[in-house]
Structure formats: structure tokens, C-alpha cells
Amino acid sequence: MKIFTTITLLLVSIFIHAQSKSPDQFLDQWHRDAANADTAYFQKIADNGIYLGTDKTERWTKEEFWQF
Template identity: 50%
Template sequence: MLLVSQGCFAQGSARSTADTDAIGGVLDAYHAAAAAGDWNTYFDLMSEDGVFLGTDADERWTKSEFRAYAGNRSGWLYSSVRRNINITPDGMSAWFDEILDSASYGTSRGTGVLIRTDAGWKISQYHLTLPIPNELAGKVTDEIKAFESEQ
């Protein structure tokens, strides 16, 4: 019985490692496609009902809306510096967080959800944020409040 349990754990662990590697590959390909302005690949990596949440509070793009927005742009470059990936016990979905580096914005953070499909892992939600150091939070949030009050 113990050998069977260890065998099942090892198999589950191998699957988890393979899935983690596959998910990391999807995210790396997503960033590479954005940098190259390869929008067909970029949007093929998203699920059909996928959404992109941008840095602005009002930015919630469906896949089709974001495709129309990105279509004439040359792309943007974000490089993953550090990434954490978690997979649900049933192995059908995963969530991640990653610290990104960008020439435009410096340090940023991506978080999101992927789902397992017949075609492999697909990004169901990607959320790009600009982390604010705690020491600057008061100043930055005051600026945001002032900006919003003028709108």
C-alpha cells in the first residue's frame, strides 16, 4: 500500500511539474508575442472568454476588444523576473503571479488564471498592475484621488 501511495504521489508530482513548465511556457510565449507584435499568437494563447485587466481602473478588455485595440500597435515588452504558479487539485485550472520588468514602466506585476483546454493551457484572465512601494502609497493614492475628482 505504501508503494502505491508513493507511486501516485510521484506521478502527481511529475504531472504538476509538467503542467507548471507548460504554464510557464504559455506565459513566456504570451510576453514574446506581445514584444513582437505577433497578435495572432498572442490572442491564440487566451481562452475564448479571456479578459485582460490593464493598469487603469476602467481597463477590462474582452479578448475581442483587446484584439481590436492591439491590432495596429507594434507591441510592448515585459520580461518576467520572478514567477509563482499554483495548480488546482483537479489540475484543470491554475493561477499565477509574476514580477515583470519593462523599459516603459519599470517594475510591474502580472497575475492571472489559466484553464486547461483540449488545445493546452489558455490564459483566461491576465491582470497587469503597477505595484506601489508602501512608502509611496499615500502620495500616489492622493494623486489618484485628485485626478479622479477632476474627471
């Protein structure tokens, strides 16, 4: 029983760790795409997504931001 519990906890831990890497990897790639002016950057924004800039007046739809 102890072995089963240990193995189960180990597998759950590995699974949780693997899932937590996904958002990090997505954001890292998204930032690389932006830095390189890669169109993949815009493909990752939802069609109804809103881009918020660093200034409170900077608020664009995906289409407006693409035109910018």
C-alpha cells in the same frame, strides 16, 4: 521494497516537475508573442476572456482588445 519506494518517489518527482514547467513555458511564450505583436498572443486568449490593463478602467473583451 526500498528500491521500489525510491524509484516511485523519483518518478513522481520528475512527473511533478515536468508539469510545473508547462505554465511557465506558456506564459513566457505569451509574453514573447505580445512583445513582438504576434497574433498568436490573441489566439491564446479564450473567446470569452477579459483583458485587464494596468489601470482599473482598462477592461476589454477579447474582441475589444483586438480592435485596440
